[in-house]
Amino acid sequence: MRQIINNWLKISHLSNLKLFSALFLGSNCFLCTASQAKNHGLCEACLNDLPWLPDSSCPQCGLNSGGQICGNCISSPPDFDVTHAVFLYEYPVDAMILRYKYGDTLSLSQTFGQLMSEKIDVTNTSNPIDLIIPMPMHPKRLKERGFNQALEIARVLNQYLTLKNTAKLDYKSVIRQTLTPPQASLPLKDRVKNIKGAFKVNADISGKRIAIVDDVMTTGASLNELAKTLKQAGATHVECWVIARTLPHK
Ligand SMILES: [Zn+2]
Ligand SMILES: [Zn+2]
Known part of the structure; x- marks a missing residue:
């Protein structure tokens, strides 16, 4: 399995096109390329091998x-009050997320968004959410990257989520007002200070129950700062919905 995925991660830009169409034609698995995939692009065997977050996680921080x-x-x-993570930030999910963010595999938003919707529909049925807010990106960063990875996942998630009858995707009410170095480039201890005051709420969100969507939660500094800003603006309940949770190094 590891060898197959390593090969996949090395696949060139060109053959990626083939994988992209394979994903959307619903044929071969995105990771092993050998088996029949479900509509989110992975086969049953590869899905079972992924590092799913255990049920024994803390409901608040994951x-x-x-x-x-x-x-x-x-x-x-x-x-924030609740954290739902789909996976642990471990191989091969870590490599898939890096590839999605910094590579050219935007189609992984389909995979991540659908898997997140399944997780939320199973675990969050008694917790109504009013707004789904993807982690905002500074306009300059958005221009450099060309897309906001959290927003693309949130769009797919919102399409598949059964909760969508009550929850609304909202990528306008909060902006990222300061351009700071990427959290991943900083030592863990500097991340809280780096992100302080970075977000601004532009709309009336008082009384709202909000889910923030992001790709990875490491120290949780960005998610916590956004949750704090949302609560100061009147939100009554904030959840973090992330693809992967980093566990502290042992
Ligand atoms: Zn597979
Ligand atoms: Zn906890």
């Missing part, structure tokens, strides 16, 4: 805790 609210969340609660 770290492993035996399924209870963890000690950190009790002693210094984050500004």
Whole structure:
């Protein structure tokens, strides 16, 4: 499996086109290219091999805790109330996300968005959400990259989510007002300071229950800063919906 995926990750720009059409014609699996894929682009065997987040994670921050609210969340609660992560940030999901963000594999938004909708529909049925807000990107960064990876996942998620009857995709109410170095380029200890004051709410969100969509949650500094900003603007409940959760290094 690892060898097959390594080969896939090395595949050139050109043959990526072939994979792209394979995904949308619903034929071959995006990772192993050998088996029949489901409509999100992966076969059953590859899906089963992915590092799914265990059910034993802390419901508030997503770290492993035996399924209870963890000690950190009790002693210094984050500004968000719930975290749903689909995967652990481990191989090959880490490589898929990097490829999606910095490569040319935008079609992975289909895979990630659909898998996230399945996870949310299963685990979040009793928690109504009013707004789905993708992690905002600064306009300059958006221009450089050409797309906001969180927004593209949120669009697909919103299409497939059963909750969509109540939840509305909203990518306009919050903006990223400061251009800061990417969090991933900084040591963990500097990330809270880097992101402070970065977001601005432009609309009336008082009383709203909000889910923030992002690709990866590492320290949670960006998600926490956004959650704090949303709560200060009157949001009553904030959840983090992410593709992958990084566990602290042992
Ligand atoms: Zn496969
Ligand atoms: Zn926790």
